Amino acid sequence: MYELIIIGAGPAGITAAVYAARKRMKFMVITVDIGGQTALSGGVENYTGYQFITGPELAAKFEEHMRKYNIEVKENEPVVRICKAQDRVIVETKKGKYAAYSAIIASGKRSRELAVAGEKEFKNRGLTYCATCDAPLFSGKEVAVIGGGNSALDAALQLRHIARKVYLINIGSYLGGDAIMQEKVMASKIITVLNNTRVTAILGDKFVSGLKIMRNDKEEFLAVEGVFVEIGLVPNSEFASEIEKNEIGEIRINSRNETNIAGIFAAGDVTDVPEKQIVIAAGEGSKAALNAFRYLAQHKFPD
Amino acid sequence: MVKSVKVYSTPTCPWCIRTKQFLKDNGIAFEDADVSTNQLAAEEMIQKSGQMGVPVLDIEGEIIVGFDKERIRQALGL
Numbered sequence: 001m002y003e004l005i006i007i008g009a010g011p012a013g014i015t016a017a018v019y020a021a022r023k024r025m026k027f028m029v030i031t032v033d034i035g036g037q038t039a040l041s042g043g044v045e046n047y048t049g050y051q052f053i054t055g056p057e058l059a060a061k062f063e064e065h066m067r068k069y070n071i072e073v074k075e076n077e078p079v080v081r082i083c084k085a086q087d088r089v090i091v092e093t094k095k096g097k098y099a100a101y102s103a104i105i106a107s108g109k110r111s112r113e114l115a116v117a118g119e120k121e122f123k124n125r126g127l128t129y130c131a132t133c134d135a136p137l138f139s140g141k142e143v144a145v146i147g148g149g150n151s152a153l154d155a156a157l158q159l160r161h162i163a164r165k166v167y168l169i170n171i172g173s174y175l176g177g178d179a180i181m182q183e184k185v186m187a188s189k190i191i192t193v194l195n196n197t198r199v200t201a202i203l204g205d206k207f208v209s210g211l212k213i214m215r216n217d218k219e220e221f222l223a224v225e226g227v228f229v230e231i232g233l234v235p236n237s238e239f240a241s242e243i244e245k246n247e248i249g250e251i252r253i254n255s256r257n258e259t260n261i262a263g264i265f266a267a268g269d270v271t272d273v274p275e276k277q278i279v280i281a282a283g284e285g286s287k288a289a290l291n292a293f294r295y296l297a298q299h300k301f302p303d
Numbered sequence: 304m305v306k307s308v309k310v311y312s313t314p315t316c317p318w319c320i321r322t323k324q325f326l327k328d329n330g331i332a333f334e335d336a337d338v339s340t341n342q343l344a345a346e347e348m349i350q351k352s353g354q355m356g357v358p359v360l361d362i363e364g365e366i367i368v369g370f371d372k373e374r375i376r377q378a379l380g381l
Contacts, residue, residue: 039317056317076372124356124368133316136339137355162339207355 001303002027002100004292005091007079008236010036011278012268013106014062015285016292021069023293027100028072030079030093035059036108037233037269038278040130042158047278055132058278079107079239084261087301101301102292105240105251105259105266106285109233109276114146118202119229126208127227131155135228138163143226144211145169146199150177152230153185159228160190167222168193169213171231202227235270246272257288265292306379308333311348311359315339318370319358325372329381 004020004027006013013029013036020027033039041055050058066073074093081092082103089103111129113119119127128134131145135158143163145156148170159166168175168185173195175182185191194215201212203221210223235249244252244260250272257265267273267288268281308326310333312319326333336344338357352359352366360367362378375381 034321035317042315054315056315056320059317060320124354126355128356130316133313133318133357134355136313136315137345137357139339139342139345206353207349 001301002098003102003296003301004289005030005089005098005100005103006106006289007031007082007091007103008036008106008108008268008270009034009063009066009073009075010106010108010268011038011062011281012036012108012270012285012288013104014066015282016104016106016267016289017066017071017285018069019286019289020293021066021071023289025289025293025296028074028098029066030074030077030091030098032076032078032107034063034073034075038062040132041278042132042154044278082240082264083242084263087263087299089263101299102263102265102295104257104285104288104292105237105243105264105270106268106281106288107236107239107270108281109235109269111229112232112234114199114202114229114231116199116201118204122202122204122208122227125206126204126225127202127229129229131158131228131230134226135159135162138226140164141225142223143167143228144199144222144224145228145230147230147232148172148175148177148195149230149232150181151232152228153177153181155228155230156191157181157184157188160188163190163226166191167224169197169199169211169222170195171198172196233269233276237270256291257284258291263292263295265295305332306363307361308363308379309336309361310334311336311338311344311357311361313337313339313357316357322358322360322370322375325370325375329379331379 009031039059142165144167198214251266265288267284338345
């Protein structure tokens, strides 16, 4: 019987695992991937101790730190349900069913989809949600980044070194995100910002050849070969159907990372913690592990 | 029998790094085609897989898109 199951291996899950390992807890990690969104980030310049590190490098550092402790990690295993039966937490995945006395949900967020015609057909055929992964394939091409926040700005800034032309398609009337990134976007001759613009369809034959856009209430066609969707995130919380969430599906937690169900904790981007940052997710992960440890100590469960 | 393995990847893609690490950990020799700098390889990858996502593996003619550990294992008989 496990004392703890950690769901997810992004900054929150991995930090929780490191803390749990150091408390010598009997636990395992169940996750779809390792590194979470961190592994998909371009440059990270605000994780303390690193003035600059790429997302994949930081994710590799996290993983290396976790692997140092010989932790049981089940990768590629999506969780489909979590519930409580008496004093046990039951975690059901696509591959099996596991029981523990406590759990930490740190399943993070994923890219929001556009929900327009052509999106599904052209996924990986010119349309992508991971600029870090796929940007190099668009060398010398005209591309569009859809979105107006930090991740859209990050994608546009990565692409300005690769693509011939980058359209940044923003639904709002001005860009969001950090001022320092906005300044870099505005300074680039490669990037053209289209504000007040909405994408209505992805067009193409075998691969993407363009976008249908609504700009100032007029429909236009924009010829691009690449489409990078960066319109925000949705929490990976569908499997936690018995746990209290806010109106956007984030798991509600208190300052001790407790959910509405005793013994089930949550940490990082999947929660309603204000501000989503790598450094915050990591901190939340450590808090959740320490509070799970305290919970177990208070309850004296059988082995 | 040693199978020929070719990995189409970009240097920044985390799944590519993990795919290559997985092959290395299993002692599998492979040809690494960097599609971010090698335009010919990029076209070859798109033509073989009918899509543009990386990584793509060509294991003796079997095309695997993404870091699909189980399919890779199967294709290599691991």
